Amino acid sequence: MMSFFRCVADDFDDQHLGSRSVTSCGIQVLPSGSWTNRYPSATTTFASEHQLNASTSEGAPRRLLHVCAVRAVAQKSRFGLWVPEWFSGCSENADLGEVHSRAFRMGACTGRVPRSTIRTEKREEHTMTTPLTDLGVRLPVIAAPMAGGATTTAMVIAAAGAGSLGLLAAGYKTPDALEAEIATVRAASVPFGVNVFAPNPVPIDADTYRRYAELVQAEADRYGLTLPANPIDDDDAFDAKVELLRADPVPVVSFTFGLPGTDVIRALQKVGTTVVQTVTSVPEAEAAAAAGIDMLAVQAAVAGGHSGTFSPDRMPAPVPLPDLVSQVVRKVRLPLIAAGGLGTVEDVRTVLNAGAAAAAVGTVLLRAEESGASATHKAALADPSRTETVLTRAFTGRPARGLRNRFIDRFEGSAPLGYPAIHHLTSPLRKAAAAAGEADLVHLWAGTGHRHAAEKPTATILAGLAG
Ligand SMILES: Cc1cc2nc3c(=O)[nH]c(=O)nc-3n(C[C@H](O)[C@H](O)[C@H](O)COP(=O)(O)O)c2cc1C
Numbered sequence: 071m072m073s074f075f076r077c078v079a080d081d082f083d084d085q086h087l088g089s090r091s092v093t094s095c096g097i098q099v100l101p102s103g104s105w106t107n108r109y110p111s112a113t114t115t116f117a118s119e120h121q122l123n124a125s126t127s128e129g130a131p132r133r134l135l136h137v138c139a140v141r142a143v144a145q146k147s148r149f150g151l152w153v154p155e156w157f158s159g160c161s162e163n164a165d166l167g168e169v170h171s172r173a174f175r176m177g178a179c180t181g182r183v184p185r186s187t188i189r190t191e192k193r194e195e196h197t198m199t200t201p202l203t204d205l206g207v208r209l210p211v212i213a214a215p216m217a218g219g220a221t222t223t224a225m226v227i228a229a230a231g232a233g234s235l236g237l238l239a240a241g242y243k244t245p246d247a248l249e250a251e252i253a254t255v256r257a258a259s260v261p262f263g264v265n266v267f268a269p270n271p272v273p274i275d276a277d278t279y280r281r282y283a284e285l286v287q288a289e290a291d292r293y294g295l296t297l298p299a300n301p302i303d304d305d306d307a308f309d310a311k312v313e314l315l316r317a318d319p320v321p322v323v324s325f326t327f328g329l330p331g332t333d334v335i336r337a338l339q340k341v342g343t344t345v346v347q348t349v350t351s352v353p354e355a356e357a358a359a360a361a362g363i364d365m366l367a368v369q370a371a372v373a374g375g376h377s378g379t380f381s382p383d384r385m386p387a388p389v390p391l392p393d394l395v396s397q398v399v400r401k402v403r404l405p406l407i408a409a410g411g412l413g414t415v416e417d418v419r420t421v422l423n424a425g426a427a428a429a430a431v432g433t434v435l436l437r438a439e440e441s442g443a444s445a446t447h448k449a450a451l452a453d454p455s456r457t458e459t460v461l462t463r464a465f466t467g468r469p470a471r472g473l474r475n476r477f478i479d480r481f482e483g484s485a486p487l488g489y490p491a492i493h494h495l496t497s498p499l500r501k502a503a504a505a506a507g508e509a510d511l512v513h514l515w516a517g518t519g520h521r522h523a524a525e526k527p528t529a530t531i532l533a534g535l536a537g
Contacts, residue, residue, distance in 0.1 A: 200405045200427045201344040201365050205261040205321050207428070208233035209536040211418055213528065214367075214409055214432035215265030215324065216375060216443075217241030218515070223254040225440035225528050230260030232529035234536075237263035237324055245310040252320060263322030263346070264315060269305040270328025272382050272467060274488025276300060282486050283495055289477070289511055293502040301491035312337070319343050324367060326378040327468075329354075332361050339364070346407070348378030350386050351394075355402045367430060368398050370410030371461065374433035374517030376470040383487055385461050385469050392424040399425035413519025415537040431535060433517040438528045444504040450475075450514045451523045459520060465500065465513040467492025473520065476510035 202212070213229040215221055217239035226236030238255065240248045248264070255262045279301045290297050312330070315323050316337050323338050324346035338345050339362070347358040348367040355366055357380070369378050370391035377386045389397070391410045398406060408426035411433075412418055418429045436443045437451055450456055450473055458474045464481040465472070467488035472478070486492065496513075503511035516523070524531065 201322070201346075202235060202405075202407075202428055205235065205344075207235045207261060209532055210422055210428045211412075211532050211535045212407065212428055212430050213237065213435055213532065214430040215239040215241075215263070215326075216432050216436070216515075217243075217265075217267075218513075219442040219444065220432075220436055220447075220515075222440055222442040223251050225435065225438065225442075226255050226262050227258045227260055228440050228528040229532055230258070230262060232532050234529075234532045235261055235263060235322070236528075237265045237322065239265050240311050241265065241267045241306060245307050245314050248311060249314055249318070252314075252318065256320075261321050263324055263344075264320050265324045265326060266308065266311050266315070267306045268325040268328040268330045269308050270380060270382065271303060271305070272487045272489045273303075274301055274467065274486055274491045278486045279488060279491055279495070282481075282484060282492070285481065285484055286496060286499065290499045290502075293499065293506070295498050295502060297495055297498060301488065302494040303491060304494075306490070315343065316341055322346060324348065326367075327376070327382070328380055329357055329361055329363075335362050348409075349398070350377055350379045351389075352397050352401050354380050355398045355404070355406075359402045359404050363404065365427075366398065366402065366404050366406040368395055368406050368408050368426070370394050370408075372459075372471070372518040373410035374436075374459070374471055374520070375515040376466070376468055377461070379469065382468045382489060392420050395421050395424040395426050411518040412535070413522030415535055417519070418535050419537065429535070431519075431532070433515075433520050434522045434524070434531055434535070435528060436516070436520075437523045437525045438531055439526065440528045444512070446504045446507050446509050446512055447514055448525075449507075450509040450512070451516060451520055452525075453509075456509075456514070459516050459518055463487060463492070465492070465496050466490070470513070470515060471517055473514035473516045475512070475514060477512075 209232060212234050213221070213225060213236040215237035218241070221236070221239040223238070226238055229236035238248070238251050243251070252264065280299070283297055283299065287297050308330075312334050319338070319341040320343060322344045326348040329347060335345050344364045346365045346367055347361075347363040348369050349355040349358050350369050350371070355368065358366055367378070368391075371377065371386040371388050372391065379386050391408055391412070395406065395408045405427040406425070407428045407430045408421035408424070409430040409432070412421065412429050412431050413434055421429050433451075435441055437448050441448070456473045456475075459471050460474045460478060460482075461469050461471050462478045462482055462485070463469055464478050464485040467486060467490070500512050503509075526534075
């Protein structure tokens with residue numbers, strides 16, 4: 071239960087503060103959770119009451135944001151704005167006129183609000199805040215984590231520089247390598263996150279593995295490679311990575327592939343970390359909420375790269391992202407980030423209107439200046455003849471989406487489930503092929519928005535998508 075105060079200001083003279091100005095002040099006025107259901111059009115039209123999910127770490131900026139938001143909402147409508155109790159120290163007796171005067175003096179607002187026109191009233195409401203805005207993230211579009219080289223420390227720093235958030239991809243890295251990346255980003259004094267693969271292995275028996283290995287070896291022979299003869303299983307150093315993140319906390323940790331134990335979630339929360347879980351369905355979202363997760367990353371089947379599904383033994387259902395977001399919002403009272411197939415401002419707006427607090431993009435950043443994706447991968451994304459993405463398990467034994475190529479066409483029919491064993495099987499071949507520029511043997515991870523991947527700075531791409 072959280073206390074909310076309704077601030078009503080009904081006689082503003084300012085004509086200049088629209089929703090863009092609000093965003094540029096560092097505010098997001100986003101209806102979230104149940105508010106979206108009640109006021110579906112509120113984000114874009116300011117047609118009704120708004121719950122403000124905005125914050126910074128200091129009291130003073132919060133106060134400025136508060137006033138700006140009150141003004142923006144009141145300017146567009148004669149409705150009020152509900153703000154959480156902690157926000158600007160708001161109370162029935164708060165001197166909002168004074169807060170506004172201060173904001174005006176500091177240039178945060180361009181017009182005056184007559185003190186007499188602001189009044190507050192109190193109510194109690196079950197609701198949630200947005201952890202991203204608590205970190206000072208201003209853009210409603212963040213850089214999704216991409217393991218395998220695409221996400222770089224430069225990309226994460228560039229995202230933060232644009233008012234967005236980037237997440238380092240811990241997947242496939244050693245704890246030492248991850249520690250070094252964290253140190254690099256931390257030195258830039260920006261908010262960031264770390265994404266970790268939570269173990270959720272798909273076992274494979276040795277005979278099934280060997281049958282597939284024999285088939286794939288035929289391709290590896292061209293590079294003089296001998297692929298692993300027996301299944302390799304590992305957990306990507308999960309415990310060591312969690313211990314690193316617990317001992318040396320970062321602002322955000324997100325998990326994919328599976329839900330970690332509540333002990334892990336609690337341990338990270340205890341050191342002040344916001345814990346995010348990737349989910350691909352309502353039941354997964356409900357399980358994450360029950361486990362005490364802070365925020366969801368709701369990923370649709372059109373997303374590039376591996377699906378975060380908790381059930382990797384079947385392909386994720388083809389539910390459109392806005393529908394998936396709406397379904398989750400109806401069932402789970404957690405703020406959420408929407409991911410999958412987003413390539414345009416309109417795509418982003420649609421998922422925000424469906425109830426997401428933010429959108430996450432991966433594929434559209436693969437050709438960014440700061441992307442560490444291989445040259446072969448980048449070139450394939452720009453190749454107009456590669457028009458189709460498909461869900462495949464041929465490369466790793468776990469559902470993932472990539473540009474269709476000869477490897478998928480040849481092996482999908484015979485590829486078994488088996489993660490991480492199939493990942494380890496094909497990894498040497500994929501590396502050699504990428505180095506040789508042989509895109510037809512490389513996992514060209516991409517979502518359905520791949521046509522929008524452009525060779526631009528990360529900051530430009532993220533800001534452009536935020537509109
Ligand atoms: C090359 C690539 C690597 C990815 N690696 C990870 C990863 O390590 N962890 C993760 O949670 N998601 C990973 N993803 C999924 C993204 O975080 C995100 O959900 C997805 O990119 C969103 O869909 P979009 O690619 O259509 O924008 C990866 C995606 C791509 C394209």
